[in-house]
Structure formats: structure tokens, C-alpha cells
Amino acid sequence: MKLGTARVGGREVVIALDAEGRARVVEDARDMLDLIDRWEALKGNLRLSRDPIELSDLQILPPIPRPPRSLFCVGKNYREHAEEFTKSGFDSSASGPNDAIPEHPIIFSKVQDCIVAHGEAVRYPEGVSNGLDYEAELAVIIGRGGRAIPRSEALDHVFGYAIFNDITARDLQARHKQWLIGKSLDTFGPFGPWIVTADEVDPADLDIRCWVNGELRQSSNTRHLIFDVQTLIETISAGLTLHRGDIIATGTPAGVGIGFTPPRYLIRGDKMAVEISKLGRLENTVV
Numbered sequence: 001m002k003l004g005t006a007r008v009g010g011r012e013v014v015i016a017l018d019a020e021g022r023a024r025v026v027e028d029a030r031d032m033l034d035l036i037d038r039w040e041a042l043k044g045n046l047r048l049s050r051d052p053i054e055l056s057d058l059q060i061l062p063p064i065p066r067p068p069r070s071l072f073c074v075g076k077n078y079r080e081h082a083e084e085f086t087k088s089g090f091d092s093s094a095s096g097p098n099d100a101i102p103e104h105p106i107i108f109s110k111v112q113d114c115i116v117a118h119g120e121a122v123r124y125p126e127g128v129s130n131g132l133d134y135e136a137e138l139a140v141i142i143g144r145g146g147r148a149i150p151r152s153e154a155l156d157h158v159f160g161y162a163i164f165n166d167i168t169a170r171d172l173q174a175r176h177k178q179w180l181i182g183k184s185l186d187t188f189g190p191f192g193p194w195i196v197t198a199d200e201v202d203p204a205d206l207d208i209r210c211w212v213n214g215e216l217r218q219s220s221n222t223r224h225l226i227f228d229v230q231t232l233i234e235t236i237s238a239g240l241t242l243h244r245g246d247i248i249a250t251g252t253p254a255g256v257g258i259g260f261t262p263p264r265y266l267i268r269g270d271k272m273a274v275e276i277s278k279l280g281r282l283e284n285t286v287v
């Protein structure tokens with residue numbers, strides 16, 4: 001099922017899309033986190049509004065508009081991207097040019113206030129950074145929380161999947177060593193438009209693509225993840241509890257702006273589009 005959050009007539013509601021792509025309000029849920037909490041009981045017979053709403057008549061919000069805590073993100077999780085990033089000289093996590101491929105997942109966090117919806121602007125951080133970059137990523141939404149989740153059970157803890165664009169200020173990422181500031185500037189987290197529930201998605205075989213102004217920059221498949229979704233959940237939850245509604249952005253494939261010589265940073269007016277099989281298309285413009 002394809003689920004989202006939208007503003008309809010001034011009210012924030014959870015919506016479900018039908019096969020024709022029209023929205024109906026999910027009347028059982030106060031918001032997406034409430035729906036995730038009660039999903040096991042509700043999923044068989046969701047109460048949906050009778051009349052569909054055309055997408056043009058509603059304002060799409062991020063599928064989880066206010067995540068309860070920071071996003072978990074994964075660095076260098078596609079081989080070719082790990083190599084392009086380390087070669088670029090901006091990789092403060094590498095000890096040298098031969099240290100591109102991580103032995104263990106690199107987990108960092110991104111402050112959740114940076115999240116913006118499909119169609120919302122990414123604001124150019126004038127005077128703060130001149131090194132804006134895009135990163136198309138598969139995001140995992142945790143359903144049932146847990147600690148010490150083994151990889152054999154990891155996918156049972158996933159509510160669904162969504163598209164994420166891990167916007168990054170490369171100069172800040174390099175200068176501050178820790179990546180949090182460079183990853184968390186306001187509006188640096190385009191997310192959505194939908195969450196597709198886990199029963200409809202094989203996270204190990206999804207095409208992932210990103211365009212800037214119509215030019216294809218990134219094109220890969222999640223089968224090329226160095227650390228798959230199960231490994232990421234097992235690793236993160238080993239000693240810290242994952243909660244329902246937690247978001248894990250699984251890393252980006254090769255083709256980011258910094259992989260070009262010279263780097264092709266984002267500028268004002270650039271239109272980004274990210275597509276992942278079955279999950280839809282996420283579009284945002286830098287303003």
C-alpha cells in the first residue's frame with residue numbers, strides 16, 4: 001500500500017493511494033506514526049474516506065512530517081560511490097586513497113528538522129556553504145522497534161520504504177570531520193512523497209536514479225549496497241533500541257556532483273528528481 005501525509009482543507013491527514021493514483025483519507029489514524037503503531041491491527045481493514053481526492057487538490061507533506069528523532073544515515077554504502085567520494089578529497093572518514101571501502105557500516109545522523117516534502121524548496125545556504133550536492137537514497141522506515149535484532153528477523157521490523165535525498169554541504173562535511181552539520185542544514189532532507197509498505201517491496205532489487213535538470217546523474221540498483229538493509233538494522237540495533245518511525249537512509253550510489261572533475265555542485269534553480277522502483281518520484285528545486 002502507498003501511504004502519505006497531506007494537508008487537505010487545512011487539516012493534516014494520512015492518505016492512501018488507489019491503483020489510479022487518487023488519494024483517500026485513512027480515517028483510523030491521527031498521523032503516520034499512529035498508523036505505524038497500530039498497523040498490525042489495522043492493515044487488513046483500513047477505513048478509508050469514500051470519495052477520492054485528486055492529488056492536485058491536496059498539499060503533499062513529508063510522509064512522517066515530524067520524525068521523533070534524528071535520521072540514521074549510512075556513508076559510502078555503494079562501492080563506486082565510496083571510490084568517487086574518497087578520491088574527491090572530501091572524505092574525512094578515510095585515512096588515505098586506499099581506504100575507500102568501509103569494513104563496517106559508517107553510520108551518521110542527520111537532524112530531523114531538515115526534512116522537507118516532495119515539491120518543497122531546498123534553500124541554498126548563502127554564506128554558509130558553496131558545495132551543495134545531491135544523494136539519491138532508499139530510506140527504511142522502522143515499524144516495530146527493537147534492540148539486538150538479528151539479520152534473519154530484520155525485515156520483520158520494517159514498516160515500509162521511501163525515497164530520500166541526502167542533500168550535503170561538501171565543504172562543511174570535510175571541514176568539520178563529523179558529518180552532522182554538513183548534512184543537517186535547514187531543508188537538506190527531501191523525503192517522500194510516499195511510504196510503500198514492506199509487503200510490496202524487495203529492498204534488495206530496486207532501481208535508483210537521480211536527475212539534475214533532466215540529466216541522469218545517478219543510476220544503480222540496491223542490490224549493489226555494500227551493507228544490505230538487514231545488516232544495517234542488525235548493526236544499528238545491536239546496542240541501541242530502534243523505535244517505530246525511525247528512518248534509516250541507506251546510502252547513495254555513484255554519480256554525485258563531487259564525483260565529477262571539476263565538481264558539479266548544485267546552484268539556485270537546479271531541479272532534482274529521484275526515482276526508485278515502486279516508490280515513486282521525489283522532486284525538489286534549489287532556491
Ligand code: MG
Nearest residue numbers: 135166251252
Ligand atoms: Mg548519504
